[in-house]
Amino acid sequence: MARRIILTLLAAFSLLAGPAWAVERGALFKVSGHGHTMVLFGTIHMGLPEFFPLDDSVTKALAASSTLALEFDPTVQTAELAAMMRRAAATTPAIVAAMPPALGPRLTRRLEALGAPATLATQFKPWMLIITLATVEYAKLGYRPDLAVDAYLAKLAHSENIKVIGLETAESQLDLLDHLPVADQWTILDETLASLDSGEAQQDARSMTDGWAKADHATLDALALKYETDQRLSSQIMQRRFLAERNGPMADKLDGLLTRENHTMAAVGLMHLIGKDSLPALLRAKGLKVEQLY
Numbered sequence: 522m523a524r525r526i527i528l529t530l531l532a533a534f535s536l537l538a539g540p541a542w543a544v545e546r547g548a549l550f551k552v553s554g555h556g557h558t559m560v561l562f563g564t565i566h567m568g569l570p571e572f573f574p575l576d577d578s579v580t581k582a583l584a585a586s587s588t589l590a591l592e593f594d595p596t597v598q599t600a601e602l603a604a605m606m607r608r609a610a611a612t613t614p615a616i617v618a619a620m621p622p623a624l625g626p627r628l629t630r631r632l633e634a635l636g637a638p639a640t641l642a643t644q645f646k647p648w649m650l651i652i653t654l655a656t657v658e659y660a661k662l663g664y665r666p667d668l669a670v671d672a673y674l675a676k677l678a679h680s681e682n683i684k685v686i687g688l689e690t691a692e693s694q695l696d697l698l699d700h701l702p703v704a705d706q707w708t709i710l711d712e713t714l715a716s717l718d719s720g721e722a723q724q725d726a727r728s729m730t731d732g733w734a735k736a737d738h739a740t741l742d743a744l745a746l747k748y749e750t751d752q753r754l755s756s757q758i759m760q761r762r763f764l765a766e767r768n769g770p771m772a773d774k775l776d777g778l779l780t781r782e783n784h785t786m787a788a789v790g791l792m793h794l795i796g797k798d799s800l801p802a803l804l805r806a807k808g809l810k811v812e813q814l815y
Contacts, residue, residue, distance in 0.1 A: 545576050545736045545815045547670070548794045550801055552775070554809035557783040559775065560586070561800065561811075563791035565733045567659050568668030572734065575673070578814065583786050589678040590778055590787040592771075593687035593694065596675045602691055609699050610649040617643050619703050627714050647706035648698040651713050658717065659726055674788050686778075688771045688789070697762060705754060712755040733791055736815050745796035765798040772803035779809070 548563040560582040574580060583589060620628075620642070628650070629639040635657050641650065656666065678685050701709075716722040725744065732740035748760045775787055793800050801811045 545578070546572065547733045547736060547791055548738065548741070549576075549578060549814040550794070551812045551814055552779060552801075552804055552809055553812075554776075554807075555780045557779050557785070559779050559784075560786045561775075561794065561804075562674075562786065562788045563733070563794040564670035564674070564788050565730060565791055566669045566671065567664035567666055567730065568670055568673075569664060569734075570668065572668065572670065573673060575670070579674075580677070583674060583678060583683065584681060585784050586678075586683055586786040587782050588684045588686060588778065588785045589674060590686050590688055590775065590785065591671050591675060592689050592789050593691050594675050594685045595669065595672045596679065596685075605692070606695060609695055610645050612644060612646045616646060616703050620647075620707055621711065624707060624711050624714070628710070631714055631717065646699070647703070647710045648701060651706075651710050652698075654713060654717065655722070655726075658723060659730075662723065662726055662730070664726075664730055671788055671790075688774050688787070689767070697767075701758070701762075705758065709755045709758060712753050716755075729791070738795075741791065741795050745792065745799075748792075749796060760796075760798075764792055764796070768793055768798055768800050768803055772800055772807065775800070775804065776807055776809065 547565070550561040552559040552561055560579075562579055562582075625642065628642050631654065632639050632641055635654075637653070637657075641653070645653070659666075675685055713722065716725075725747075728740050728744050731737065732744065748756045748764075751757070771789065771793065778785055778787070789800065801813070805811045
């Protein structure tokens with residue numbers, strides 16, 4: 522179980538062949554400035570076989586690029602990093618003792634319903650339990666972490682000798698989770714369980730994946746607005762810590778890449794490309810020309 526979760530977090534997924542047709546998916550932008558151009562594509566970290574191959578607009582842009590920028594390269598995996606993630610995910614007696622009393626039975630029921638041992642609650646930190654529950658729910662909907670779009674692009678780039686760079690690192694993404702206050706982690710887990718019980722989490726998952734699969738920007742914009750206006754801690758953390766606070770540094774690095782190289786491509790999680798603090802908005806604020814292709 523622990524190894525599977527770690528592999529999911531690393532997004533070290535296999536490239537599978539798909540049907541011989543492709544449609545527009547996600548969101549695609551052209552960024553121009555400093556005499557150079559960049560294609561910016563929104564990905565998801567789960568997928569279905571029929572998602573591939575990607576639209577020709579994406580694959581041709583990649584083929585014409587000197588560099589592919591990702592959040593981090595999911596095809597690069599080391600034993601040291603896996604060990605570090607195992608250590609980071611392991612809980613402590615103090616963290617377990619901080620669990621709100623009413624949360625324990627609900628978490629146990631949810632884990633047992635998934636066929637997972639209830640002892641996971643005393644083995645993993647709350648943030649890892651949240652990721653485990655979310656991963657299982659996506660799997661129940663048919664979505665597979667081994668078909669992540671960013672991993673597909675990374676493998677394609679490596680096969681064509683295109684340089685792959687990371688805008689972040691696996692360690693920095695892990696720190697976003699591991700440095701959350703323990704009380705906040707338990708609150709977010711509590712809200713996650715409530716959302717799963719009500720079916721809201723499953724509906725949000727469908728909205729995200731279906732919105733990406735159909736390039737349905739009305740659905741995606743509605744989901745972004747929900748996170749921006751929802752006062753629950755889980756939504757506020759998602760909007761502030763996992764999106765807005767990361768988008769600024771990513772926009773700076775993309776601007777730097779555009780300055781240095783012509784015909785580059787960047788592919789990041791779709792949620793970074795929608796909403797008021799999105800990467801396209803930040804890049805426009807830097808004076809760059811940003812055109813949405815779809």
